[in-house]
Amino acid sequence: MGRSTPPASHPLTPINPVSPTSNSLSPVSPDGFVVCGLGSLGQHCIANLKSFGVPVHAVNLTPPNQWEMTHLQSLIDRLVIGDCRQPDVLEQAGIRSCRAILLVTQDERVNLEAALTARVLNPQVRLVMRSDQQNLNDLIGQQLQNFVAFEPTQLAAPAFALEALSDRLVGYFTIESHRFQVVKQRLDAGHPWCDRRQLHELDTLHQRVLHHHSASSPMPNPTASPSSQFYAWIPDTVLRQGDEIVTIESDIPLNPDVLPKATRNHPSLEKRLSQLISTLQDIPELQRKLISCWQASYGQHIRRVAILCGITVVGLCLVGTLLLDANAPEDISRWQAFILTFVTLFGGFGDVFEPLDDFSNSEWLQFFGVVLTVAGAAFIGVLYALLTEKLLSLRFEFTERRPPVPDKGHVVVVWLGRIGRQVLKRLQDLDQPVVGLSPVPLDGDVLPKVPLLG
Secondary structure, three states: OOOOOOOOOOOOOOEOOOOHHHHHOOOOOOOOEEEEOOOHHHHHHHHHHHOOOOOEEEEEOOOOOOOOOOOHHHHOOEEEEOOOOOHHHHHHOOOOOOOEEEEOOOOHHHHHHHHHHHHHHOOOOEEEEEOOOHHHHHHHHHHOOOEEEEOHHHHHHHHHHHHHHOOOEEEEEEEOOEEEEEEEEEOOOOOOOOOOOEHHHHOEOOEEEEEEEOOOOOOOOOOOOHHHHOOOOOOOOEOOOOOEEEEEEEOOOOOHHHOOHHHOOOOOHHHHHHHHHHHHHOHHHHHHHHHHHHHHOOOOHHHHHHHHHHHHHHHHHHHHHHHHHHHOOOOOOHHHHHHHHHHHHOOOHHHHHOHHHHOOOHHHHHHHHHHHHHHHHHHHHHHHHHHHHHHHHHHHOOOOOOOOOOOOOOEEEEOOOHHHHHHHHHHHHOOOOEEEEOOOOOOOOOOOOOOEEO
8 A cells, every 4th residue: 555755754744634735645445444542552453453464544632642562653554633533534544445443542432423423434334442331332333333342441351261271271262152262282291192193183073273383393484374374284293292282172063064963853752762661671770860869859858758758659559550450340440440549549539439339358448548548648748848848949049049169270350340250251151160259249140150258
């Protein structure tokens, strides 16, 4: 991109919007960027944009008094001095043909007004605004397309979270609730990959090799294109001590051809029935599941009583069906015997008392019917107690109890302000045990899954 030649005494000549020389400006590249605000954040944005080799134009109300980075002033392709809210100032900065504008002044009102002016001048420009008013940012994002707002202090949360883990985790991102993370590791002599694995063997369903640097080769050229460093490795290379490996890991298979259709479909009814039958036939496995279920109910006495009563009622129902079937007349089927037992069990003794006169050993069957009625009444009482306990626990359990403090291997986050809460959420996304320290008690709905100490 051509630009006017500055005087020898200055690396860059600021352009005043009222200067007559502003009419002779060279055309702006459509890939250019405009940065409004040359504070600390704006200067670092310019430095990072220039690392991609793109044109960057800057707008500031007054000439900057201090440059935080050496030679940063010489990197700016065009510097316009003026109010970024004025249309003529943005036009001289090339707003009509630039790709995006970064509004990073310290005044959020100025950023908002400049964003609206930029959108009028260029409906296609991408707006990146500095603002910590989350509700306002959401409202503006609904009205203005191609818009995003950030608060610089909140952007530091991912960096804090990553540094709290280790140097191995370079970064991570989420796509449709699936997490991807980039891991860098240097192999030492005791690493299981060292002198045993080839590079292509590291490619699995959940992992792919992005970059490999051998300890015996020179360091890559820092000025080379970043994309040229990906997949620039030989698959049959044997990993050695000191090699550096960068991989990307995911919680889902990275190869779409391996993703089976069965993961999206529920198992068929026949398959579930066959699994149930096989489970019932496997007596040791069934016994193990019953024991685990019984142990899981430890400390919940009503639930244990309900389980015992349920087993007793089922057993009595089966025994009663067999007894009535064995002593019933020929015109009574086994299904009718089961119905009579079930009715007697749940308080219908009077309804079946008269039919029992036609059975053999009717006196013993009537006594057994009384036992069934008493057992059914006890079971219903326990069932009511269990339901009452559950309803009361749901009624009075307003806040969920926080988990206990881990024994070891956890990360402690001190002071749970906006950044601290964001750090805790990031660490939880990475499945890292955490503990928060806050001098002020927090509400129960704030980070409910995090153990807190005050």
